[in-house]
Amino acid sequence: MPSPCDPLYAPAGDVGTALMVIDSRLKAIHDGKAETDPEQQQLIDQFTASLGPKEAHDVVDGACTLIYMFMQWLRTTYEDHDRDVIEYVVPSFVASMRMMPKSVRPEVIPTMTGLVVAAGTGLSPSLWRKQYGDWTGDEMNSLEVTAVLLAEHINRLTDDRDFATRVITEALSISDQD
Template structure:
């Protein structure tokens, strides 16, 4: 929900930004408490895993690209994160790229990240940005601005039905 909200706000005209929606998202996060926050972090890691899994399968299906997801997606992700100097501290970028690489080789980003201890406050925005950038990359590839959100919604529906 948070990533979908960010995707929609980026594609809207800046003058149409909805401060009320941003306030609601902030209130939701602040009301969760420690366990709820851990669930949000695990959810972001799960999104990263699912987005990278889809990208890996898409690259395997189109051998014409002749590049795997690590070779194609990670450098672009790192470059973009490095350009976001106001909100992404440089020391968080290796963690974010490591999580994407872990997902690309089939490892859970949550389990991979746990080896480094608790999340730092300075890693929360980079985590959100990483999930957002992967979703946006998928949307560009598919030429469908809602594809990444729909993909997750369908996966959740299948899990609930199964």
């Protein structure tokens, strides 16, 4: 019997916008800045302020889709080396989140960890989270941090700071052609 959290039932959301936000965060990290460029941040803030509730929900679903895609890439990569993705991703993920108390509230870490484990085991992060109720405001920064940390994990594995963004862009390009 298929799981109600099967990705086939999940909305993809606005992956393009979610990827734009994640990519700008990654670029800020690699430029050695704790924050995104003020001009870039202003553009992101203006854009997100212009979103209605449905569009904002679509961006959240898009971030969950990114998390799913990143974890599937990591899962395949680790399995190719006879390793378990959960064992090799989750401990460093949790440790990184614990070092970010200004961006990630401690009580949200278990939820984000569950989201990563769900994605790593082939479940839709958005449908997995939905079974526990609506997203909270405290989870929004943590959701973004989750996607950034997974993308950065991929970038470190490949020794290519743009790999995670590129792999998603290529996947989107292929899906647009279909």
